Amino acid sequence: MPKLISKVRASLIVQRFSKLTAIRNGGKEVGDYIQAMRTFTTSNGHVGDLVSRSGQKQIVDALVLGERGRAVSLLYEFSLGNNKLSADDFASILQSCARLPDPLFVMETWKIMEEKEINISDKCYSLAVRALCKGGYLKEALSLMSIMGESINCYSMLPIYNNFLAACYETQTVDYANECMDLMEHQMVGKNEITYAQLLKLAVLQQNLSAVHEIWKECSKFYSLSPLSLRKFIWSFTELRDLNSAHTALQHMVRLAFRENSYISRTAEGRFCDLRLDIPAPSSGNWSSIDVSLDTVSSNIDMERQSLGSMETNTARKTLSASVMKLLRWSFNDVMHACAQVQNCDLAEQLMLQMQTLGLQPSGSTYDGFIRAIATTRGFSDGVKVLKVMQEKNIKPHDSTLAVLAVMCSRELELNLAEAFLDEMSKIHNPRPYNAFLEACDVLDRPERAVQILAKMKRLNLQPNIRTYELLFSLFGNVNAPYEEGNMLSQVDVAKRINTIEMDMMKNGIQHSHLSLRNVLKALGTEGMVKELIQYLRAAENRFSRYDTYMITPVYNTVLHSLVEAKESQMATQIFKSMVSAGVSPDAATYNIMIDGCSIVGCFRSALALISMMFRSGFNPQAVTLTGLLKILLRSEDFDGALELLNQGISEGIQLDVLLYNTIFQVAAEKGRIDVIELIVEHMHLQGVLPDPSTCSHVFAAYVDHGFYNTAMEALQVLSVRMIAGVDKDTDEKRTELENLILGEDSKDEPQILETFKDSKEYLTVALLQLRWCAILGYPVSWSPSDSQWARRLSRNLASTNSLL
Structure with a gap:
């Protein structure tokens, strides 16, 4: 009866799979199979017996060559010509499907095996699931795995489950992994160290640090952790920025490597493997083992720190295998990079010293993390010193190292040094270091240096991103020097520049961001190009939602400020009213700009109305608010009112600034007061x-x-x-x-x-x-x-x- 139920369920899987693949592939591949079958049945009236191996080889060769139609014909010819087929006769076909992978052909083969009532072996189940997993058909693989549990022993199932968990990580489908774990628990399959390694990767994928700690406790309960398994835990902790746990596990790994025999080897494919017997841990049961936590490991390391230190100074007494040395170096590198992420240069220096004591030669990757940790904490000059040490040791720095130093030099406005690091980089895929250089040029008002760096980007075929264009609008949007007003010639020049940059954006398929539009609006406002300013405002209104205050309100503020500076107070009032009526919420900057605009016409009453609106919106007056009100009072030479307003602002706890005082100084000097x-x-x-x-x-x-x-x-x-x-x-x-x-x-x-x-x-x-x-x-x-x-x-x-x- 169970066998009959399994066949029924398998048939249902095949049917569902056929429908699914027809939808996913537009019916093309399934149609190819059907057409191949029609050709086969019409052109072959009778089929002679074929030798099994020869038939399998022909089918596999056709699959490898991509001739699916011929492979299907050969498959049915193979099945009809031999009535004494077994699971072994299909093993090489399924193995080829798993290697390619070809999940569609697997299901076609599976269907024939069911029709021939072949007793399917553990190997065939495993190959079929592997092909489905590699092909991305996890739902179908999970359904097949649920059937397998009825006829296969649990220890044979564990590698299959491990492959499925690996596929869940590669396809980033955590839900199926949870279903797989439920199925493993139901079938009491248990876990081995490979299972825990896959669970660690899934926990990192979910950014679930507590899950990693739980896996540590469970795994250490059933296994004596090896350098290989510790390497995977260290990677998990560093990926989740748990530096303390990563460092504790690393010291445990060093202790094991130098005090115990390690059984780490490498497979034919070059992968590391543990030669110890890997007996699966049961899914449930009573265990008397101590629950080993990281705190316990840390205390043990503290107790043995003195003996460990003496052991490190005598590393020549024990020679470690190349595999163990490589694992240690990788783990040190992982922790070193974590130090860079959390900016812990002290621990980074300790790790570098410990590597030298243990005889582990730092690699370019080690120095990459070390320089990042040092430079981000102490400044780029210390990072440059470490770079010189690398050059003395003939260690070539990674491009990522040079990129970090270039970015930091740009932030410190050291353009020559930043450009030198950019020139040393061999391959550049990210424009971030170039954007940092452009940003420094913008701060220093050095557009000519920006032109040089843009030319280098063109030569390297480095595609700009939106940040690049935001900086270009800021750098080249203005023609006149500061404090100079725009004129007809400069306005024409600005329009050409903006158009050129926008054409390049279109060529690279990049749309305006709120910041790039704001920079364009600032440039137009500085030049007094009111008409173009309003046109770009309308474009921004269509581009961004009015409910997205973070995006659209700063755009309105830029336009309103430009109009006030151009003394276009009436137009600014119209824009403000349309902004409010459209449901865009003003912020404190909006109200302060409009209050400043009231000083143009000297309307103190309107300014007070705006302050009332400001209070209702939850914003308190600031020094810039008082400055706007002072301008209105001083316009009518009401110095007594200005002094009274000044004292009122102080009594209300407003922090006064020099701009506010300068407003009074300017008018008082003009009036001779x-x-x-x-x-x-x-x-x-x-x-x-x-x-x-x-x-x-x-x-x-x-x-x-x-x-x-x-x-x-x-x-x-x-x-x-x-x-x-x-x-x-x-x-x-x-x-x-x-x-x-x-x-x-x-x-x-x-x-x-x-x-x-x-x-x-x-x-x-x-x-x-x-x-x-x-x-x-x-x-x-x-x-x-x-x-x-x-x-x-x-x-x-x-x-x-x-x-x-």
């Missing part, structure tokens, strides 16, 4: 807000316009020293160095001051030049602003007008 300027300078000092070059310019100009030249020079000195104090630490050594630059008469002193500008210390550069100018005009430099009569007077005046502030 020195009294307001002096009050705000001291107020700014008390709030701990450092001046910037604009502050110095407004204050200095206000005094000069009224003929107070000495006061102007004194104020310039005080503000410059305060700027320096905010940039550099005020030490005696540093002060002497700066004094030499300020008072020096060497022609190289001034260019040396300008060098600080390249280090992104533009405030320091301006302050030093201003103090040098004061010294040249005969005004002594004082490093104590509080000693200045001007500074003391401002302090007294603020105290006497405390009612205002």
Whole structure:
């Protein structure tokens, strides 16, 4: 009866499989089989007996040559011509199907075997399942495996289940793996070390660290872990960034390798294998073994650390096999790369020292992980030092190593060094290091270097990605230098550049991202190209969903900011209203831009309405909000209202910035209100807000316009020293160095001051030049602003007008 049930179920599988393959392949391959059968039955009236081996060989040869139709004809000729067939007569056919793989032909063969009532062997089951798994037909393979359990012993089934789990990992189908585990438990198949290795890979696929720890406990309960099995656990821990567990398992692996006999060998295919007898662990039962956890292993290693250290210094006493040495090196490399991922350079250095002690020569892959760990933690300069050590040992660095160093050099704005690393790379498949270089060019405003690197990308046939184009729009979207307004010629040039970049995007099949569109909008706004700005806004509205606030709101903000800068307040208001009516949620930046736009027309009432909307949307006013309101009050010369608003912002805990103060300085200087300027300078000092070059310019100009030249020079000195104090630490050594630059008469002193500008210390550069100018005009430099009569007077005046502030 069970045999009959198995045949019925197998027939159902064959039928379902035929329908499935007809759908998957459009019926073509199944049709080929049917056509071949029709040809066979019409052209052969009778079939003589054929020798079994000869028939199998003809079928296998036809399959290898890809002649499926002829293979089907030969298969049916083979089955009809011999009535004493056994499972062995089909073994080589199924083996060929498993090797190709050809799951369709397997099912055709299986159907004939069922019709001939052949007692199917364990080998045939195994080959059929393997062919189905390799062909991607896991559902059909699982159904066949459920039938196999009724007629095959559990120990013969285990390799088949292991193959199925391996196929689940390769096809990334975890659900079928869970069904397979349920079936194994139901059939009490048990597990061996190969099973645990496959389960580890599936756990990594699911990013399930707790599952890896459970597998460790279960596997160590039934097996004495070998270097080969430990290697797989170490890989799993490192893939899931569990550095502590990986390091603990690695030390356990070192201890086993040097203290116990290892039975690691290699197969004919070059794969590592354990020569110990692999007895499957039962699926259930009572076990008295101790549950070995990683904590237990770690404590054992700590107890034996001293003896292990002495053993490492005498490695010559025991020579390890090449296979074990290779496994150890691979595992060290895995942990080293994990150190790079979690930026643990201290452990990376320990591992490198331990490898040298054990006689394991670091490879290029070892140094790849080591340099990543060192460079990402301590900086690219330390990574370059390790690279020089590699060159001294004639170890060629991996392209990935050079790519990481190139990216880090670009981030540090070291363009020459970054380009040198890019030139050393032999094969480049990812534009990331080139994008980092372009980003550095954008920061330094060096479009000419970007052109050179783009030419190299073209020569290497390296296809750009969307990040490349985002940077290109940022680099080449603007024609004029900063602070210059666009004109007709520059607008034409910008339009050509944007069109050229977009044409290249189309050629490479890349669409705009929200950032690339924003960069285009910024370029158009900077040039004052309002018409084109609105056109690209409409394109962005069609490209991104209005409900995706993260994408579309920054695009609207870019357009609104450009319109406000172009003093197109009416158009900005229309865009804002259409944005809200379309269901796009404004953010804090949107409201601040619109409040700033109200200053163009001087409508304080509209600004207050926007602040009300801002509160209802859950956003609190910031310094930039106060700046917009101050602009409106100062436009009508309401300085008292501006001072009152300033104090209200402080009472509400708003952190004031230099831009806000500069807004008052600018208008007060234009209107000749020195009294307001002096009050705000001291107020700014008390709030701990450092001046910037604009502050110095407004204050200095206000005094000069009224003929107070000495006061102007004194104020310039005080503000410059305060700027320096905010940039550099005020030490005696540093002060002497700066004094030499300020008072020096060497022609190289001034260019040396300008060098600080390249280090992104533009405030320091301006302050030093201003103090040098004061010294040249005969005004002594004082490093104590509080000693200045001007500074003391401002302090007294603020105290006497405390009612205002």
